[in-house]
Amino acid sequence: VDEIQLNALPDGTAIGVALANAASRLKDSQAKSKVAVLVTDGINNAGEIDPLSAAAVCEGLGIKVYTVGVGGSKGLVNVPMPTPPNPLTGRSEMRYVQMLLPVDETLLRSIAQRTGGRFFLATDPQSLRQIFREIDRLEKTPLQIRRYVRYQEVFPPLVWSALGLLLLPFATTFLRVTAEP
Incomplete structure (x- = not known):
């Protein structure tokens, strides 16, 4: 959650496409329990695949979908928004703006119920x-996570620099300093 990049993709929510993508990735899984977690406001306004059709595919493949509605009809929600980039540093910061984000609870509950998952509502x-x-807590199957770390080797340049500094006194013994009259 901490590493999510906001505004990295164009605006729009393609719930059906997201569920179809999850189904495609999980269909060959040998795991005891296949689970997808859908975090959205539930407003499907992009994509070519109907969310309920995609939920039917997930159901057929034995994929349980937990739906998490983000927002709420009862009040304002703090939404992180990037500030314009600083002209000197080029960096932008996040600030929180209160917005009314309605959640299509009916759609999200239908998806969760059809696939054997549960609906949750997150307001903060x-x-x-x-x-x-x-x-x-509900899903007991242990999850194996592969982490890929890209290392940059800094040892060789440091060794060559240190070796050069060690050899510097020997190299200077062959130099003679003479004064010109």
Whole structure:
């Protein structure tokens, strides 16, 4: 959650495409339990695949979908928005703006119910963390995570620099300093 890049993709929510993508990735999984977690406001306004059709595909493949609605009709939600880039540094920072984000609870509940999952509503970061803890408690299959780390080797340049400094006194013994009259 901490590494999510906001505004990295064009605006729009393609719930059906997201579920179809999850189904495609999980269809050959040998795991005891196949689970997808859909975090959205539930407003499907992009994509060519109907969300309920994609949910039917997930159901057929035995994929349980937990839906997490982000927002709410009962009040304002703090939404992180990037500030314009600083002209000197080029960096932009995140600020929170209160917005009314309606959630299509009916659609999200239908998807979860059809696939054997559950619907959750997150209105703030704390409730989102609690929801993920609850999903983790419900799903007992251990998850293996592969982490890829790109290392940059800095040892050789340091060794060559140190060797050069060590050899510098020997190289200077062959130099003679003479004064010109």
